[in-house]
Amino acid sequence: MRRVEIVEGPTVEKKADVAHLSAESAEKVLSFHQSFPMYRETPLRNLKGLAEQLGLGELHVKDESLRFGLNAFKVLGGSYAIGNYIAGRLGLDMSEVSYEKLVSAETREKTGEITFVTATDGNHGRGVAWTANQLKQKSVVYMPRGSSPERLDNIRAEGADGSITELNYDDTVRYANAQAGKNGWVVVQDTAWEGYEAIPGWIMRGYGTMALEAYRQIEKRPTHIFLQAGVGSMAAAVAGFFADVYSDSKPIIAIVEPHEADCFYRTTKANDGMLHFVAGEMRTIMAGLACGEPCTTAWPFLESYADFFISCPDDVTVNGMRLLGKPSRDDPRVISGESGAVTTGLVAEIMRDLQLADVREKLRLGPDSVALCFSTEGDTDKQSYRKIVG
Ligand SMILES: Cc1ncc(COP(=O)(O)O)c(C=O)c1O
Known part of the structure; x- marks a missing residue:
């Protein structure tokens, strides 16, 4: 197995209906969340220095460590x-x-x-x-x-x-x-x-607030969106939202999982009409992504709107945590935990590692790209964060 494995999303004839995750739906969800006294829009960080270092046009990271004082988007x-x-x-x-x-x-x-x-x-x-x-x-x-x-x-x-x-x-x-x-x-x-579908459906819809905020905050249309997946509900919600708002010019969407729990990557690779599970111990530091069984209602959105599925090792997120936590140049600091930093770490690795040139080409990542990542958690395990970032 390579450090970073990538597979193209399947071809789906009848795409999932995004009405449930549309901009109109997200507006309603946002109004609900805005009624909470602790509601604040979380910042979207424009990492100009890192983008320049990596040879990307722009790199934006939505910082969910500031969500309701709970350190994560969930x-x-x-x-x-x-x-x-x-x-x-x-x-x-x-x-x-x-x-x-x-x-x-x-x-x-x-x-x-x-x-x-x-x-x-x-x-x-x-x-x-x-x-x-x-x-x-x-x-x-x-x-x-x-x-x-x-x-x-x-x-x-x-x-x-x-x-x-x-x-x-x-x-x-x-x-x-x-x-x-x-x-x-x-x-x-x-x-x-x-x-058991109603409550997880509402949960997925609830994540629309994060997607809508990011959409309003980013000035240019993102060309690439990287989404980490555990059971896939968050990734489905964000992919569904952006598929709705950009319809014909949908950004390239890549789903990212740890090797140890890459059920969507395996499902896509097998491409046999069945969901593929990972069973047993899932030894990854990305605790939020250590889920071996896909959410059955998330998969139709991911197979419809995700262009790539990527599986990667833990050190990709370690690197992401360090890049975000100790930024060089004048970039703002983003405190990002193990499940939050993997997408930024992955973008950096793809841009830097010569052996991943084919992955970069497949994704069409380059100086004209505007990449959007979601740092879905802060230092939710402070001890581990200190050990990794110092
Ligand atoms: C910080 C963080 N990011 C991402 C995810 C993935 O979300 P989902 O399980 O909906 O794929 C989780 C899940 O718990 C999480 O805690």
């Missing part, structure tokens, strides 16, 4: 899904639901006590726990074996009953679902499977 999905769930319980349309309404004593009285449950490598669970806490509701959060104790502490700090299981990520999802069945809890999972 809360956008969990909060929007819980908002929708409560709207359903109250018989309201989502346009009638605001932060104030959700956290009101009246809403709490009408819904009674609810326990939200989820499985997470950290960020999604923190977002769900945070939202439940804001609503004065309960949450139970399960994490896979080997999860960072610091990420568990952050989840518990939001009042959740959090624990680390002996299972891998995908089995932890099944465990959370089984516990919900036994206890009458509401599953808020950021991945879908047959028969």
